[in-house]
């Protein structure tokens with residue numbers, strides 16, 4: 407009898423991991439998809455800015471390097487340029503990569519775009535949950551001090567209304583709904599564990615409220631139903 411119990415528990419444990427493995431892959435695929443969409447639009451922006459002369463619209467553009475000289479104030483002796491002790495540097499002393507138009511001679515700073523990785527997309531999406539939880543926590547613990555000069559609101563109700571409004575910020579609620587609806591609570595738990603030292607996870611841990619998380623669209627993992 408007891409053996410069956412252990413056997414069953416072990417089976418459920420394996421089943422859980424297998425389920426979460428699939429779910430994790432699906433979510434990271436979704437992140438990848440979002441990242442590549444964002445990357446292709448920033449790639450387009452990059453090539454527009456670098457490959458067309460903003461002055462004459464020519465596409466006859468080459469790479470060039472330019473040393474941009476800033477003005478140096480005060481004495482600089484020892485410790486190098488960036489030493490905070492001696493002198494101050496106004497403007498830039500920098501070697502900039504620039505683009506140069508072969509037709510009109512116009513030069514401009516090369517535009518670099520930052521590519522997004524799927525992991526960063528995941529952090530962004532976790533951040534949304536953290537912010538919601540934090541605002542919900544503020545609402546739950548909201549107090550009003552009528553003797554406080556710094557109190558921005560006229561009453562507790564008014565203050566709560568403002569917090570409620572913040573909590574219902576449509577873009578955030580919508581984004582959470584779009585990304586997280588149907589994801590299991592266990593999966594969120596695993597992601598938080600994985601990103602434990604990051605801001606996005608810390609915010610969730612610090613303001614943790616399971617009921618509210620479920621209300622955001624997460625569901626319980628019911629192993630007997632999978």
Ligand SMILES: [Zn+2]
Pocket residue numbers: 459460461462463464507508509510511512
């Ligand atoms: Zn030009």
